[in-house]
Amino acid sequence: MKTLKSSLIILGSVGLLFLGACGKADQTSDTNTTPPPPPAASQPASSAPATTSAAKGANGGQVVNSGAYHLEFVPEKEATGTHLDLYLQKGDKKEPVPDAKVTAQVQLQNGKQQTLALKYDPEGKHYAVVFPGKEPGQYPVKVNADINGEKVDGRFTFTQ
Ligand SMILES: [Zn+2]
Known part of the structure; x- marks a missing residue:
């Protein structure tokens, strides 16, 4: 036992x-x-499609973010037409991009389009052109920027 x-x-x-x-x-x-923990919730993708924000930009204009680029459109009525300003900035720091080819396609009241080339103003750090039309109304504008072959665009409107 x-x-x-x-x-x-x-x-x-x-x-x-x-x-x-x-x-x-x-x-x-x-x-x-x-399994390893899932990657931290992805931040708002910088490659998100361009969206028009209702929020006013730093210069009081209409804002479109396209990829890494920040476009702000500021129309100003003048005696001879409308002065169109475009701020083209890059990244979170919103650094001005001075070497882009910027054009604005303005849709006229008669349905036709007028393409304007904007010139860079190093002092104001923005691109500008005067739209000579005087017919009152709402003008849709498509701004195209070519930054060393990288193309971004944004749609805006101004009232003449
Ligand atoms: Zn200006």
Whole structure:
């Protein structure tokens, strides 16, 4: 009887050891198979399609963000027509982009389009042109900027 008892004790211990080992093994395999945490929620993609924001830009104009670029359109009524300003800026720091080819396609009241080339004004850090039309109304404008072959555009309107 004595030997049987000790055998049971030994079996019990082995069982405990086995359970312990098992637990350890499970833990290890758990860490190994746990998938890495998902990447942090993606930030608003900078490559999102261009969207017109109702918010006013830093210069009080209409804002369109296209990729890394920030376009702000500021029309100003003048005696001879409408002075069109376009601020073309890059990145979060909104650095002015001085070396782009910028044109504005203005849709006229008769349905025709007039393309105007905007010139960079280094002092004002924006592109500008005077639209000579005097007919009152709403003018949709599509601004195209070519930054060393990279093309961005934005749609705006101004009232003459
Ligand atoms: Zn200007």
